[in-house]
Amino acid sequence: MFSYKIDSESELRLIExxxxxxxxxxxxxxxxHIREWSAWLDEKSRTLDxxxxxxxxxxxxxxxxxxxxxxxxxxxxMAGQIGYNYFDRANRRTELGYWLGGEFQGNxxxxxxxxxxxxxxxxxxxxxxxxxxCGSENTKSRRIPEKLGFKEEGTARQAEWLHDRYIxxxxxxxxxxxxxxxx
Numbered sequence: 001m002f003s004y005k006i007d008s009e010s011e012l013r014l015i016e017x018x019x020x021x022x023x024x025x026x027x028x029x030x031x032x033h034i035r036e037w038s039a040w041l042d043e044k045s046r047t048l049d050x051x052x053x054x055x056x057x058x059x060x061x062x063x064x065x066x067x068x069x070x071x072x073x074x075x076x077x078m079a080g081q082i083g084y085n086y087f088d089r090a091n092r093r094t095e096l097g098y099w100l101g102g103e104f105q106g107n108x109x110x111x112x113x114x115x116x117x118x119x120x121x122x123x124x125x126x127x128x129x130x131x132x133x134c135g136s137e138n139t140k141s142r143r144i145p146e147k148l149g150f151k152e153e154g155t156a157r158q159a160e161w162l163h164d165r166y167i168x169x170x171x172x173x174x175x176x177x178x179x180x181x182x183x
Contacts, residue, residue: 012072012073017052020051067086068084082114091129095130115148129175134170135167135168153173156168
């Protein structure tokens with residue numbers, strides 16, 4: 001298992017099979033909150049086996065170098081998830097995705113978690129470009145790349161099917177040459 005320290009109370013850890021029940025409970029307890037902006041969360045009746053399958057797929061993606069998700073732990077509890085949606089090695093770019101359980105919002109966890117993954121991408125992974133896409137009306141999510149100094153590049157109209165409608169996605173990016181982790 002590997003982990004990245006966020007601060008004295010929080011860390012990122014690889015999601016492993018032993019975390020299945022905790023992850024499942026977090027998603028179940030924050031279902032409506034997470035589902036509002038997460039196209040992947042389409043069934044209220046998601047089973048623990050579905051969560052185990054996700055974890056297994058995530059570990060295979062990590063092993064093959066296709067990206068991976070990590071759990072965000074705060075004060076010893078799983079609070080959410082963040083990860084590299086993919087790695088485009090030829091163009092040295094990746095995209096971050098994230099979500100947080102409703103009760104954990106307002107603590108800056110996602111912003112601090114993004115900083116850790118961006119530092120890792122530009123430092124250890126030799127990435128040149130990090131992207132974040134957010135629903136155009138998801139103001140909480142959009143504040144994250146804006147706080148971190150990302151540039152807004154434009155809006156992809158009706159780019160994602162979100163349960164019962166298309167939504168526009170705003171594209172943000174930051175380049176390794178622009179990243180100032182202490183800012």
